[in-house]
Amino acid sequence: MLIKTSSVIPSSEITDEKVYLSRRSFMRGVAVAAVSSSAAGSLIGCTSSASAAVTPSRQAWEQLVAPQFQNIKAGPFSTTEEQTPYEDILRYNNFYEFGTDKTDPSRYAEQLDIQPWSIKVDGECGKPGSYQLEDLVKESQLEERVYRLRCVEAWSMVIPWVGIPMATILKKFEPNSNAKYVAFETVVRPEQMPGQRSLFSSIEWPYREGLRIDEAMHPLTLAAVGLYGKILPNQNGAPIRLVTPWKYGFKSIKSIVGIKFMRDEPYTTWNALAPNEYGFYANVNPSVDHPRWSQKSERRLPGGLFGPKRIDTLMFNGYADEVASLYTGLDLRKNY
Amino acid sequence: MAADKWGIARWWGIFILSLGPLAYLIYRIVSRDLGPDPGEAITRFSGLWALNFLLITLAVTPVNQWLKLRWLVRFRRMLGLYSWFYAALHFSAGFLLVLDIQNFVQEITKRPYITVGFVAFVILVMLAVTSPKFMVRKLGRNWKKLHKLVYLSGVLAVVHFIWLARADYTEPFTYAFILALLLVMRPAYRRFGSASRARGTALN
Numbered sequence A: 001m002l003i004k005t006s007s008v009i010p011s012s013e014i015t016d017e018k019v020y021l022s023r024r025s026f027m028r029g030v031a032v033a034a035v036s037s038s039a040a041g042s043l044i045g046c047t048s049s050a051s052a053a054v055t056p057s058r059q060a061w062e063q064l065v066a067p068q069f070q071n072i073k074a075g076p077f078s079t080t081e082e083q084t085p086y087e088d089i090l091r092y093n094n095f096y097e098f099g100t101d102k103t104d105p106s107r108y109a110e111q112l113d114i115q116p117w118s119i120k121v122d123g124e125c126g127k128p129g130s131y132q133l134e135d136l137v138k139e140s141q142l143e144e145r146v147y148r149l150r151c152v153e154a155w156s157m158v159i160p161w162v163g164i165p166m167a168t169i170l171k172k173f174e175p176n177s178n179a180k181y182v183a184f185e186t187v188v189r190p191e192q193m194p195g196q197r198s199l200f201s202s203i204e205w206p207y208r209e210g211l212r213i214d215e216a217m218h219p220l221t222l223a224a225v226g227l228y229g230k231i232l233p234n235q236n237g238a239p240i241r242l243v244t245p246w247k248y249g250f251k252s253i254k255s256i257v258g259i260k261f262m263r264d265e266p267y268t269t270w271n272a273l274a275p276n277e278y279g280f281y282a283n284v285n286p287s288v289d290h291p292r293w294s295q296k297s298e299r300r301l302p303g304g305l306f307g308p309k310r311i312d313t314l315m316f317n318g319y320a321d322e323v324a325s326l327y328t329g330l331d332l333r334k335n336y
Numbered sequence B: 001m002a003a004d005k006w007g008i009a010r011w012w013g014i015f016i017l018s019l020g021p022l023a024y025l026i027y028r029i030v031s032r033d034l035g036p037d038p039g040e041a042i043t044r045f046s047g048l049w050a051l052n053f054l055l056i057t058l059a060v061t062p063v064n065q066w067l068k069l070r071w072l073v074r075f076r077r078m079l080g081l082y083s084w085f086y087a088a089l090h091f092s093a094g095f096l097l098v099l100d101i102q103n104f105v106q107e108i109t110k111r112p113y114i115t116v117g118f119v120a121f122v123i124l125v126m127l128a129v130t131s132p133k134f135m136v137r138k139l140g141r142n143w144k145k146l147h148k149l150v151y152l153s154g155v156l157a158v159v160h161f162i163w164l165a166r167a168d169y170t171e172p173f174t175y176a177f178i179l180a181l182l183l184v185m186r187p188a189y190r191r192f193g194s195a196s197r198a199r200g201t202a203l204n
């Protein structure tokens, strides 16, 4: 598979891709051996193969947006920190719709059909309705943004997203002056998403997230449709997801099918599940500890075998210059 | 130890089989197949096997009672020591590779799921230390009392597992169910099992 990459992708990543492919075919063999040699496969955690599987729906989507992906421009705010390899971004995911293990999404996400894909827009706006995703993407210029991603579980990555500023998309729907918040929803398809079939899951699907309108319209906020110059792998939230790099990763909702402009603060999944652990804002903040994880530092992935790359966590994940002014006068200890 | 060939073959068989998970883990480490966060993968894997061996150990007596597999009882200590072994790996990996070791005390006292895991681990250490024959002799009647704590360790380990689950409880609930089953099998045997093999079978 030869992938046309845009000029903004440095050649080092293209080498990465080759390594990735050869390693992948090696791991296939390992996976087969592991499955056949262990009856208790799920207990001991089978070998994961990281791939963005080529399925008919992915091919269809890839073709639809191919012209846009051949013309990606370098966007603002990109960090020059070392990027997490493509392979690692694909095999270490929290996407509970596919299961709670980090390797579940890479194992099961290819079952998700990402074509056709439409987004239902309603609430306080001038142009509610159902929008075909390709129409939204075709009208827009794609940008590459290399952002840090900080998970609430105290690990982090550096990811070269491809996307459209969220504000560009939201403005098409003409939010009115009552629109103080934006709510987002992930697709619900239990037949394609094994995590949604689980009997003992405490999440009420659909997964829901939300932002204040000024956060949603902020220039940092991205509607991502790709990474490493290619369409988003399913396990990373294809075909379209939110990226808010100054907030913990769970805010950056994946596989979006619903957008609603609201007067009041919307229901958000983790906040509803454990309000003492997950706030509505969820801004990265090293001075507010989480009951489960210390937020003072983080493990930058990939980590070596003999000890993780532990680095200090920065306020707003290092984006304080851009976003701190959104929160003047707000007590961030209470509004975590 | 009995000099019969079967006994020795079984001993080696179980000893080597129990090293299987470790061998598999090392294999995945060496083939660089643990993903971008090997510390977490090692921690989870060893934690799961510490619990597996703890439950296998707790299953020895009921299985012997109901299925009359008397020879199994001789391996209870070895299986228990394996539980401690994987727990020690889990504890070390957790602190060296995942948690922030500079905040050792805080991590244990401030995070309930770690507090219970830690108590479960301390119990396993105490049981491992007092497992040699001379310790059994030295402690006399207290040995049995002390080793009853293994049940507490099992319960705490399962609580640890339930507590650290964030949204999907299928796996920890499965373990809780198996543990509950093992715990009721003993009194159930005492009430309903064959009367001829009453209490004395729990040797050691």
Ligand code: HEM
Residues within 6 Å of the ligand: B040, B043, B044, B045, B047, B048, B049, B050, B051, B054, B087, B090, B091, B094, B095, B098, B099, B114, B117, B118, B119, B120, B121, B124, B157, B160, B161, B164
């Ligand atoms: C001081 C002692 C202990 C510490 C610091 C500790 C810490 C941890 C940590 C950090 C995790 C991973 C949590 C995550 O990734 O979300 C974990 C998972 C786990 N631990 Fe422990 N633990 C301890 C003792 C034990 C003991 C004694 C057992 C069992 C006998 C045990 C069984 C487990 C199990 C079954 C898991 C879940 C594995 C999985 O998710 O598949 N832990 N523990």
